[in-house]
Amino acid sequence: MKRHSGKVKMVTMRDVAQASGFSPATVSIVLNSAPLARYIAPATKKRIEDAAKKLGYRPNAMARFLRSKRSQSVGVMLFDVTDPFCAPILRGIENALYQSSYVPIFADAHNQKSRFEHCLEMLLDHHVEALIVVANWLFVDIQLLADLSKRNITAATICWEVPGDSVSSVIVDNEAGGRLALEHLYHLGHRKIAFIRGPKMLIDSAPRWKGTQKFAHSVGLEIDPSMVVQLPDVWDPNSGFEGGYRLTEELLQRKKKFTAMMAFDDLTALGVIRALTKARMKVPEHCSVVGFDDVPLSSMSAPSLTTVRQPLEAMGNLAASIVMEGINAGLENREWSISRHKVSPELVIRDSTMAAALTAWDD
Amino acid sequence: MKRHSGKVKMVTMRDVAQASGFSPATVSIVLNSAPLARYIAPATKKRIEDAAKKLGYRPNAMARFLRSKRSQSVGVMLFDVTDPFCAPILRGIENALYQSSYVPIFADAHNQKSRFEHCLEMLLDHHVEALIVVANWLFVDIQLLADLSKRNITAATICWEVPGDSVSSVIVDNEAGGRLALEHLYHLGHRKIAFIRGPKMLIDSAPRWKGTQKFAHSVGLEIDPSMVVQLPDVWDPNSGFEGGYRLTEELLQRKKKFTAMMAFDDLTALGVIRALTKARMKVPEHCSVVGFDDVPLSSMSAPSLTTVRQPLEAMGNLAASIVMEGINAGLENREWSISRHKVSPELVIRDSTMAAALTAWDD
DNA sequence: TTGTATGCGTTATCAA
């Protein structure tokens, strides 16, 4: 095989025009199937398309943007890639954008406000046509929205609802999820249940707990306040594990009996299990544990985790579809309004929970 | 606060020129600190910079590209975001690019050759200045390289070395890692050891196994072929768990005693632990298990996993630094040549291994 | 030390 070390010369629309014997304007019309393409002779179209294919013409995205203001890209801002539940979301987003031939420009705020702002600037500098933000901490201020809607960039958030009517959102129904988790334990016959609530700063914490409380109330289950603890406000997704571990130790020291534990999320649940195991209690034989999220690895832990599943990939997909809709609406200057979606969680029963009747707590 | 619902008008260099009373050319020179900026009067610079700041001027990335061929973006192609070891790599890449004010354009090949090719096209259409590929399956052909080097786009691969001298690479020293794992078990006194090798298609499998064999040979340890099994070639990162589970069951049925198990990677190890547990064997009391990778969640599993750590984030960082070097070299048309890095793995001892003397296998 | 003019590759508006 011959080795050509020379650079690949970029083949432009003009090259196609020359090769086909038509003008650049005609080529542009044909290749974009613009409205005027209706009036172009089929033979002409064919010759142009053939020439383009033969030369391997690929439109220059940048030049196109300069004229049409379309960058064919969407900003995707994560608050922390390291959080295990980002991966499925990312896949969902990527998949939807891929369908529309848009590329995601990726940014990671590392859970820092200043970094978030800087990332946002970079994304805007690259003229993303829309923005998707995956966040669950509360520190982003409203300034963000102003910026975006003034530049009319459609935006959607995942795991986070912003006040006002300028940003679409996709969140899980935390209240339903909180209910589902407790309901499961209750139906298994558990009555002495310990709870680890989410950090105050985390937006999911409150509604999830509310769902739990409501269910308890509806069946007349009393939640013992001394069996309820709360994760601290720490800016690290994996700190849930550490927190679950420490808080469980603390609960254990209180010497009150509990046959089940409802953890704020899966990582917390894993921390709980670690602490219980260390205290020579087996899960679920001595204590059932239920998590939240259904992070990819909770099916592989030992024991596998019963949890409330968030359809993360679907949520990413939905968010991306929404912003694509917004982009297209803007293009055709149709009317369009933002939407807020609350998707349903789903109980996934695995090996970390069992009927209370079978539970043996050694006093 | 007054609400301006009008679009934000893009402020261009011309606006800055007018506001400061200088020409666009001078503004350009100053704002880019181009070579000629040396000759510009400090007072002029100041006035221009002030005007730019006051107007909130932000250069238009697309227009700049059209002139200078610089998109300030790097393509990042993953073979599967779903693979838990992608997240740390992604973080490393993002971090390095962020330092250089480059943005990552993200693509996911979903482990499919056709999708890989299509993604590559999309990235090239967006004129990424460099490409980083995270891959461990073998199916990408050399055509890729030709394309890239002809367009002289610097490229780097992670977890994968490509033949030839056109692509930089960052891989872990699999041979050393394979050695480390067995060495650990050996020093704990284990002699009856079972092995789950990686899939043949996976590029890491061979060298890792070679390191293991070499060590065994060096200490006169005999590897019993009937205690060696191999994962099938399945295109799914999480299939390791399933495979580890099934293969362990198979090994158990052979009724040969083993006190330790060396798994190809962490997910496989988790599958192994699941199977052992199901067979009423405790880890590590009845059987020690060692994994590979140190995926984020292996520290949280029960028991926590002893494993050979790949410095994933550092590897991502390194790859990004390399391509940035390549980009800069190209810009200043300096000579530059690709580099191949083999980073050292590190043994992380946790709770899934213990001394053989303490191991009790019930016959 | 600063300004003028040109072109990067497209697309849109006219005119032919």
Place this chain on the structure above:
DNA sequence: TTGATAACGCATACAA
């Protein structure tokens, strides 16, 4: 039906 031309925002060679 198709072609000429201008403009998008910026950076550079050249002129002043």
